[in-house]
Amino acid sequence: MALSCKSGAAMKKYLLLLAQENCEFRLPEIKSLLCLIGGHLYNLHDINEKSPFCILHIPSEDMARKLMKRTVCAKSVFELWGHGKSLEELQQSLLTYPSEKMVSYLQPNSTYKINIHTFNKTLSQKEKLAKIEALEFLPFRGKVSLQNAEHIFYLMEDYGPEPNNPRKEPLQIFFGRWIADGQRELINSYSVKKRHFIGNTSMDAGLAFIMANHARVKPNDVVFDPFVGTGGLLLPCAHFGAYVLGTDIDYNTVHGLGKASRMNQKWRGPDENIRANLRQYGLEKYYLDILLSDASKPIWRKGPMFDAIITDPPYGIRESTRKTGTQKEIMKTELFPESHVPVQLNYHLSDIFSDLLNFAAEFLVISGRLVYWLPVYRPEYTEEAVPCHPCLKVISNCEQMLSSHTSRRLITMEKVKEFEEEDQFSHIKDGQYTPYKGHNSFREKYFSGLTKRMAREERARNGGPNTGNYIVTENREEV
Ligand SMILES: C[S@@+](CC[C@H](N)C(=O)[O-])C[C@H]1O[C@@H](n2cnc3c(N)ncnc32)[C@H](O)[C@@H]1O
Structure with missing residues (x-):
């Protein structure tokens, strides 16, 4: 699949080895990062949707290294010397690779080694x-060093998408010089399991880094999460040098009080809060503030101020969707003065997303990105159901399954036009609801697929019908 094209004569070929998880999110991440580090999009060929190999046309090794300093979706990048569908084709391709580009890595006074990487097949040592x-025809003149080689070469083979039914011969073979590894270790070092302050819906570290990359967060940006929870999305942004702030309607979450989410711990301990999480990773200097506030009622001075808005709004599975307000007319009495904050109302999903898009359109800087999760009931989903806004362009839309009939989609939008009052997006048009309205009953649809026993257990665990805590997927880490 060719994703985007701006090829030029000076482009070089690099090979990306992608991780085999969150597959839909990988190419949008690479594209976003290329935009961030080079200002342009380049030819990007995905060999096969499910393949971990992807050829990249970029102008320099320096750009490849910059990419690897950010990506969590790619494991490694290689300077591609040759590729083909068979050993003969690979050899032909290697013979056409310019020798002047090889020579400095093959010097007699250098050390090297060749590694073999296979996808969906295990080879014996003999094989x-x-x-x-079979690569001896290449003019290697250095000494082999298995422990500490200066130059590491890889022969990589793709045996197709079916691990239980691998092909006899590979689909594709690649040979290249290893340049750098990506940032996969961040997934472990920022794991929720090791984190000081967590909640039931703390975002999985890998997905949080992917979101920050889709948003193209960069040093000195100001990043905002209106549904901040325990701040799981602020951590990767601060890691990439952005200043972070957020709001949440839940007093206990904002103040780090109440019941602990960890097994074997009853109540949250002292200093369990977002600021302490940032301190844990040496990122406290990027903390701006966390405010107790209802995202449906913006509190900000008018005008663009955020470089990115990254958020995971509630959708009523493990947390209720609510906002401040009351169904009844409030009498201004001594009991209810004007400053009174009324009881909480249900916050419809379609309202959450129309408010979020309006907010992003108004408060993002031009080219700033909104990255958020949209829950969908799969049998009813169509692309038209994705909320749109005249100031925001959809950049990517990637699905993550939650159950057989529900999923959530990571939507990345970019602000392309200054906000004007008439741009206010409403989910009610000409007296009709726009398609996402159908997803308001997401919670009921979500639970309709669970067995009665599972639903009963879920309700018992949560002590009521409207707080969710059923851990269904790998999307958030269980703690
Ligand atoms: C899915 S959680 C966010 C989790 C967060 N990304 C993390 O890593 O911990 C959604 C959050 O939205 C908050 N919330 C719900 N309604 C809100 C509203 N009207 N305004 C602001 N926050 C709200 C909930 O209290 C909850 O903490």
Whole structure:
């Protein structure tokens, strides 16, 4: 699949080895990062949707290194010397690779080694050696060093998408020089399991980094999360050097009080809060503030001020959707003075997203990005159901399954036009609801797929019908 094209004569070929998880999110991440580091999009060829290999046309090794300093979706990048559908094709391709580009890595006074990486097939040591020997025609003149080689080369083979039914011969073979690894270790070092302050819906570290990359967060940006929870989305942004702030309607969450989400711990301890989380990772200097506030009622001085808005709004599975307000007319009495904050109302999903898009349109800087999760009931989903706004352009839309009939989609939008009052997006048009309205009953639809026993257990665990805590997927880490 060719994603975007701006090819030029000076482009070089690099090979990305992508991680085999969150597959839909990988190419949008790489595209966003290329935009961030180079200002342009380049030719990007995905060999096969499910393949971990992807060829990249970019002008320099420096750009490849910059990409790897940010990506959590790619494991490694290689300077591609040759590729083909068979060993013969690979050899032909290697013979056409300019020798002046190889020579400095093959010097007699250098050390090197060749590694073999196979996708969906395990080779014996003997088979691997035979493959390395088949590369002897390349003019390697250095010494082999298995422990500490200066130059590391990889022969990589793709045996197709079916691990239980691998092909006899590979679909594709690549040979290249290793340049750098990506940032996969961040997924472990920022894991919710190791984090000081967590909640039931703390975002999985890998997805949080993917979101920050889709948003193209960069040093000195100001990033806002209107549904901040325990601040799981602020951490990767601060890690990339952005100043972070957020709001949440829940007093206990904002103040780090109440019941603990960790097993074997009853109540939250002292200093369990977002600021302490940032301190844990040496990022406290990027903390701006966390406010107790209802996202349906913006509190900000008018005008663009955020470089990115990254958020995971509530959708009523593990947390209720609510906003401040009351169904009844409030009498201004001594009991209810004007400053009184009324009881909480149900916050319809379609309202959450129309408010969010309006807010982003108004408060993002031009080219700033909104990255958020949209829950969908799959049998009813169509692309038209994705909320739109005249100031925001959809950049990517990636699905993550929650159950057989529900999923959530990571929507990335970019502000392309200054906000004017008449741009206010409403989910009610010409007296009709726009398509996303159908997803308001997401919670009921979500639970309709669970067995009665599972639903009963879920309700018992949460002590009521409207607080969710059923851990369904890998999307958030269980703690
Ligand atoms: C899915 S959680 C966010 C989790 C967060 N990303 C994290 O890593 O912890 C959604 C949050 O939205 C908050 N929330 C619900 N309604 C809100 C509203 N009207 N305004 C602001 N926050 C709200 C909930 O209290 C909850 O903390």
